[in-house]
Amino acid sequence: MPHTPQIKIPATYMRGGTSKGVFFRLQDLPEAAQMPGPARDALLLRVIGSPDPYGKQTDGMGGATSSTSKTVILSKSDKADHDVDYLFGQVAIDKPFVDWSGNCGNLSAAVGSFAIANGLVDEARLPANGMAKVRIWQANIGKTIIAHVPMTDGEVQETGDFELDGVTFPAAEVQLEFMDPADGEGAMFPTGHLVEELTVPEEVVAGGRLRVTMINAGIPTIFVNAADLGYTGTELQDDINNDEVALARFEAIRTHGALQMGLISHLEEAASRQHTPKVAFVAPSSAYVASSGKPIAAEDTDLLVRALSMGKLHHAMMGTCAVAIGTAAAVPGTLVNLAAGGGQPSAVRFGHPSGTLRVGAEAALTDGQWTVTKAIMSRSARVLMEGWVRVPGDAF
Template identity: 75%
Template structure:
């Protein structure tokens, strides 16, 4: 009996923000996986260790959470005026499915650093010391991200004293600018508010009619008030993720919101689109204790936000959802803006399960339509391991 040998593929395992993923250069992938399709999906599933009916991803690089079941493919830019093309894959844990429908804002923080180290950025654009500005084309959603990467002696500086709630150790700060972050989703007409309303009545069978702000910015997101679904907005993961009825409720809200946003035609399609849209709930600020035991006082935040990713409450906040939060907060009348106290604002600091995060956005209204020039936030990134990943040669 013959057995398929393993092959090895150059790869880097990186943390970006509060996520981790396996990073590849497009040119290093097997030829059949250098183009979109079933072979590429099968390869990434095997690398990450999915589908896993045990939900642990023991036989792969995934960490059994939405924050760690991710892959990134980078190549020299094909888009004019950019340094690198960035393609993000959200890999399902228990299903044979790779979702390409959105970006990962957290891993975006690692893209610039990886691109520099992998030789994908023109060396002439790298200073001896200072900040390298890396112009990233986010290929999933067709948007530009600007990463400001610290450089020391012509190498990426990864260590520093910047602290990010949800990440245990400090590191160097990477500032990200998400330009024109309103998502141009198929069926949504490129509008930031696909329904044309800042707040909608969303009918959800078995739950009722909920006030909802549905926005395409950073990533399509459905915001509802915490109190309307029986929460305070201070909940940690165990309060949601151990409650099967709660998770079913959020998935029902997500599916019906996706239909209203024009992202899918029928709620049954939501199962094949796990990464987008996100669903989140908001509340006015109050004191709470984060998952690390740190006390967060109401006076130190503008509002609470809790968000679900891939069917579970996120341990901190997805970077793309933070863009949606900052954008919605900058537009008077959205549920996010009202939870933060209303009025005009250019930045908010919100509480999430691991602590707090500040995000800024510049919003303007033109001919009755809202537009956001850019959203800004700081993250950090670090190489955890580099070398090769191995997969059975008959797995893709």
């Protein structure tokens, strides 16, 4: 009986921020997968090891969490004033689909490094020593990201002493600027309200009405007050992810919020759009112990935030959601802003399950609309493995 041989595809396995993913150059993909469509999705699913009814992704490169079930496709950009086009695919773990509806802010930190190392940035723009400015076109949401990548002796510097809560070892700091971070072409607050009531099933909250801030910045995000759901904002993963009732409540909030934000036309569509929107709950600052055992004092943070990704509480914080947090915090009157103490801060430090993170944003009210020119945060990135991934030749 004949057997289909495996094929090998050049790839790099990278950590960016608190996420990991498989990075490809577009030109290295099989011809059928160089265009969007079923062949590309099938290939990436097989690379990551999905769908896996066991939820482990044992037969692939995925790590069975939303933070490690990710793929990136990069190509040299033909857009003016940009170096590289960056396309992100969030691969479902137990379902056969790839979600292309949003960006990954954490893996954005690795894009510049990969682009430089793989010849996607003109050498004339790269200093032998110093900081390389890589201009990234984020193709999922049509936005610009500027990555400041350290260079030493003509190569990307990956090691350093920058510490990022949620990542065990220090590395070189990569500063990211998310330009005009309002997602898509619509208003930053898609319904026109900084705070509004969201209609949800009675089992979500008594009365079926929940106060929310819904924002398109970094990634579409629905913010709710932790206290309105019976939480303190100090919860860790096991407090939420081991509670199926709680997870169902958050999915109901996400689904109904997506409809109210205009991201979907019918509630049923949310099932095939797991990556967006995100749901996060906020609370005023208080002391807690991070998942590593590190004590976080109340004075270490301006507010507390816990966010869900792909149906589970995130172990740290998604980079795009951090952009949403910084942007919402800069706008007086949002739930995030109020949890941080009000005013109009240009930066906040928030507490998440793994520790703290600082993110900055400057907001302005122009013609009755809030706008943010850019949001800034620091992450780190490192190549973990490079070479080829192998998949059965008939997998796509």
